[in-house]
Amino acid sequence: MSTSSLILPTLVSAACLLCASCSGADKGDAAVPRRPGYARVAEYPARYAAVDSMPLLVEANSQAVTSSERMPDGSVWLNIAYPGYKARVYVTFTPVDSASMEAALENRAERIGLNLGNAPTESEHFTTPGGYYVTLVKAPQALPMPVHFLAVNPGDPRWLVSGSAMLDGVGPQAPADSIGPVIETIYRDISHAMSRLAPAQR
Numbered sequence: 001m002s003t004s005s006l007i008l009p010t011l012v013s014a015a016c017l018l019c020a021s022c023s024g025a026d027k028g029d030a031a032v033p034r035r036p037g038y039a040r041v042a043e044y045p046a047r048y049a050a051v052d053s054m055p056l057l058v059e060a061n062s063q064a065v066t067s068s069e070r071m072p073d074g075s076v077w078l079n080i081a082y083p084g085y086k087a088r089v090y091v092t093f094t095p096v097d098s099a100s101m102e103a104a105l106e107n108r109a110e111r112i113g114l115n116l117g118n119a120p121t122e123s124e125h126f127t128t129p130g131g132y133y134v135t136l137v138k139a140p141q142a143l144p145m146p147v148h149f150l151a152v153n154p155g156d157p158r159w160l161v162s163g164s165a166m167l168d169g170v171g172p173q174a175p176a177d178s179i180g181p182v183i184e185t186i187y188r189d190i191s192h193a194m195s196r197l198a199p200a201q202r
Contacts, residue, residue, distance in 0.1 A: 043181060043185050044061050044063050044064070044082060044084065044085075044185055044189070045061075045063070046061075046188065046189075046192070047061065047062045047063070048060065048061060048062055048189075048192060048193075049062045051066050051068070051078060051080075053068065054068070054076065054078065054093070054200055055076055055093045055095075055158075055159055055200060056093065056159055056161065056197050056198065056199065056200055057196065057197065057198040057199065057200050057201060058078070058091070058161075058193050058196075058197060059192060059193050059196055060080045060089075060189070060193060061080070061082070061189045063084075064080045064081060064082050064089075064189075065080075065081040065083065066078065066079065066080050066081070067079045067081075073095075074095040075092055075093060075094045075095060076092070076093040077090070077091070077092055077093075078090075078091040078092075078093070078163075079091075080189075082186065085167070085182050085185075085186070086167065086168040086169060087165060087166065087167045087168065087182060087186060088165070088166050088168070089147075089163060089164070089165045089166075089186060089189070089190060090163045090164055090165075090166065091161065091162075091163040091193075092161070092162050092163055093159050093160075093161055094108075094159065094160040094161075094162065095158065095159060096152070096157050096158065096159065096160045097157060097158070098157055101152065101157045101160065104160050105150070105152070105160065108150055108160065108162045109150070112137060112148045112150075112164070115142065115145045115148065115164065116137070116139050116142045116145075116148070117142060119139040119140075119141040119142035120139065120141060121137050121138065121139040121142075122137070122138045122139070123135060123136065123137050123138075124136040124138075124191070126195070128151075128194070128195050128196070128197055128198075130153070130196075130197055130198040130199075131153045131154070131155050131156065132151045132152065132153045132161075132194070132197045133151065133152060133153070133154055134149065134150070134151040134194040134195070134197075135149065135150045135151070136148075136149050136187070136190065136191060136194065137149070138183070138187055140176065140179070140180065140183055143167060143170050143171060143174055143179070144166055144167045144168065144169075144170045144171070145164050145165065145166055145167075146165060146167065146183050147164060147165040147183065147186060147187050147190060148162075148163070148164045148165075149161075149162065149163055149164070149190055149194060150162050151194050151197055153197075161194070161197065163190075165183075165186045165187075165190065167179070167182065167183075
């Protein structure tokens with residue numbers, strides 16, 4: 001059986017299990033103090049630029065602020081900050097091969113499930129022109145981490161791309177009309193970045 005035929009079903013199954021386990025009603029029992037309200041800000045326009053020195057070609061919003069760090073285990077951490085939203089997107093590039101891919105996927109899927117708790121979710125799955133299979137999970141009630149993602153190229157499993165969006169200072173009771181546009185814009189940008197994953201230009 002090929003590497004692709006093993007990895008792709010594993011990724012799909014992990015995403016489906018996440019959605020099934022996280023589709024319950026919101027418990028509504030969190031009582032974390034927070035600032036009253038979340039100020040409306042202008043939307044970040046859909047303009048993008050490639051981030052330098054990444055293991056894969058990845059594009060971020062051109063008005064966001066990026067920083068990165070290479071870890072001793074070979075992984076690369078990319079932070080994409082949206083100062084106007086007080087939000088950040090954390091992206092991890094984990095080196096993998098055909099032998100380590102499934103365990104890495106299971107580990108990331110478990111972490112996502114823990115972050116989502118019982119919040120209702122929406123998921124999207126697609127394959128990019130570059131051969132990456134992508135799973136995006138959006139859970140507007142799972143604050144402060146409402147968006148998660150996984151991506152891998154089953155035909156060339158060198159990097160597992162995973163991450164989440166974090167909204168600073170936002171609790172479960174944040175007003176949907178204020179938070180919704182922020183989540184949608186960040187989700188749009190993550191979808192853009194994942195859909196264009198490709199080998200880095202050398």
